[in-house]
Amino acid sequence: MLLGLFALLACQLAGEVIVRAFAWPVPGPVIGIVLMFAVLTLHGHLRKPEAAEQGPIAKVADTLLSNLGLVFVPAGVGISQHYGLILDHGLALVVALVVSTVLTLLVTVGVFRLVSRLQSSRRPVP
Amino acid sequence: MSAATPFDLWVYLAASPLLWLTITVGIFVGAQRLAKASGFNALVNPVLITIVAVVIVLQLTGTRYDTYFDGAQFIHFILGPATVALAVPLYRARQLVRAKALPILAALAVGAPFAIASATIIAFLLGAGREIILALVPKSVTAGIAVGIAGEIGAEPALTAVLVIATGILGAVIVTPLMNAHKITDYAARGFAAGLTSHGIGTARAYQVDQIAGSFAGLAMALNGLATAIIVPLAFGVFG
Numbered sequence: 001m002l003l004g005l006f007a008l009l010a011c012q013l014a015g016e017v018i019v020r021a022f023a024w025p026v027p028g029p030v031i032g033i034v035l036m037f038a039v040l041t042l043h044g045h046l047r048k049p050e051a052a053e054q055g056p057i058a059k060v061a062d063t064l065l066s067n068l069g070l071v072f073v074p075a076g077v078g079i080s081q082h083y084g085l086i087l088d089h090g091l092a093l094v095v096a097l098v099v100s101t102v103l104t105l106l107v108t109v110g111v112f113r114l115v116s117r118l119q120s121s122r123r124p125v126p
Numbered sequence: 127m128s129a130a131t132p133f134d135l136w137v138y139l140a141a142s143p144l145l146w147l148t149i150t151v152g153i154f155v156g157a158q159r160l161a162k163a164s165g166f167n168a169l170v171n172p173v174l175i176t177i178v179a180v181v182i183v184l185q186l187t188g189t190r191y192d193t194y195f196d197g198a199q200f201i202h203f204i205l206g207p208a209t210v211a212l213a214v215p216l217y218r219a220r221q222l223v224r225a226k227a228l229p230i231l232a233a234l235a236v237g238a239p240f241a242i243a244s245a246t247i248i249a250f251l252l253g254a255g256r257e258i259i260l261a262l263v264p265k266s267v268t269a270g271i272a273v274g275i276a277g278e279i280g281a282e283p284a285l286t287a288v289l290v291i292a293t294g295i296l297g298a299v300i301v302t303p304l305m306n307a308h309k310i311t312d313y314a315a316r317g318f319a320a321g322l323t324s325h326g327i328g329t330a331r332a333y334q335v336d337q338i339a340g341s342f343a344g345l346a347m348a349l350n351g352l353a354t355a356i357i358v359p360l361a362f363g364v365f366g
Contacts (some may be wrong), residue, residue: 008207015210025359027274029209030352036213044217053218061211064204065344068326069173070154071205072269072294074198075287076177080184081191082285085257092252096262097289100245101296101323104266105304108237108346109319113312115229 004060011036140189146197153179166334168299173291173327208326209270212351215344223345226314230349233315237322237346238353241266261285264354265293268325271351278359290325297324298331313339321346 015032018024024031036057044052052058064071079086086093130138139145157172157179164170184194195202216223223230245262254262260281264272269290276286301320310316317339320328325347333340 005207008210011213012206012210025278025362026355027271027278029206029270029274030355032206032210033213033216033348033352036210037216040213040217053214058214058218061214064208064211065215065326068208069158069330070151070176071201071208072173072287072291072327073150073154073176073180074195074202075205075269075273075284076173076291077180077184077194077198078191078284079177079288080181082288085285086288089249089254089258092249092254093258093262093289095252096245096249096254097265097292097296099248100241100265101293102300102304103244104237104241104323105297105301105319106308107240108233108322109305109308109310109312109315111236112229112233112315112318113310115232116226116312116315119228 001056001060004056004058007039007057008032008036008060008064011039140187141193143197143200146189146194147200149183150176150180150198150201161334168302168331171295171298171327171331173330174295177291205270205273209268209351212268212344212348215341216348219341219345222314222341229315230318230345233318234322234346234349234353237319238266238350238357241323241350242354242358257282257285261289263358265289266323266325267351267354268347271355272325275355275358279362291327294324294327297328301328301331302335314342317342318346322350325350 012029012032014035015030016028018031019026019028040052040057043055043057154172154176157175160175161167161170161172180194183189184191242263242265245265246259249259249262260279261276263279263281264275264286267275267290269287272286272290273283275281276283297320301316301324305316305319313336317329317332317336320332320339321343324331329340329343329347332343
């Protein structure tokens with residue numbers, strides 16, 4: 001469990017260091033994901049893929065991801081800091097968020113299904 | 127030392143990180159129970175319930191956000207490692223990704239910029255200021271990455287986080303009725319849309335509905351986080 005936590009923190013730390021060292025305009029945890037993926041791939045190659053999928057890193061990751069909602073709460077409570085700004089732009093914000101969310105869902109699902117269907121219709125029937 | 131009066135005790139507790147940490151975790155556990163009891167009704171969203179309940183408690187007790195955050199920061203800190211943890215579902219889904227590579231890449235290539243453009247253009251047309259528009263840019267990206275993007279483009283991180291969470295909750299509430307109304311039964315596609323649009327909160331919702339939907343949602347959340355984090359600073363570098 002501690003080994004898994006260490007691996008996640010180390011990848012995040014390495015991500016933050018790389019981003020700052022090369023002045024990349026990308027958040028540290030993004031590079032952290034890439035590094036973690038590389039570590040898992042390497043682990044899977046050296047042992048077995050199952051070892052990487054169910055190992056200590058995966059166990060800690062599952063625990064974190066299954067309670068992901070909780071980690072958004074402290075930032076979300078920050079809404080109380082922005083009542084003024086949010087009320088002043090209430091209509092624009094609500095319309096932008098609702099319309100953009102509905103359209104993004106529909107556009108994404110639409111493109112996914114369209115390409116999925118094109119791909120399976122092109123593939124020769126076995 | 128004489129026994130503390132209830133008032134003394136409150137003065138101590140209200141300023142202690144332990145109280146607000148305990149209250150946040152406690153309310154979230156209760157909200158999760160409530161969601162389960164409702165049969166995972168989309169409207170009974172644990173994140174939304176917890177935020178509203180905590181805001182009410184803070185208002186009633188006259189507690190400042192800074193004081194609250196002193197305790198809650200221990201949970202907030204986990205955003206970073208939890209973001210890195212996305213590599214695990216990504217690794218597990220690698221074969222699924224290979225099989226569905228084309229639809230995934232196409233939906234990502236269209237969906238990621240669409241999420242940004244649709245929100246910012248609508249807000250701009252409705253006369254929102256620069257502050258609001260910038261904070262809307264990473265609204266579909268998981269909070270750990272969105273706050274980083276906010277830093278890169280000069281948006282207010284706290285406002286960004288609030289809009290990210292609002293988008294997450296909205297998508298989680300809308301996705302199931304919307305997809306059912308359009309009679310879309312491809313759970314891979316539904317999950318991918320939920321994760322791309324509404325990041326972790328949408329992914330949590332997708333897992334409640336269907337396992338395949340959940341895996342594709344987690345994948346979409348990770349890919350959209352990567353894509354947006356790369357597209358946005360480049361676009362800002364070009365347009366300025």
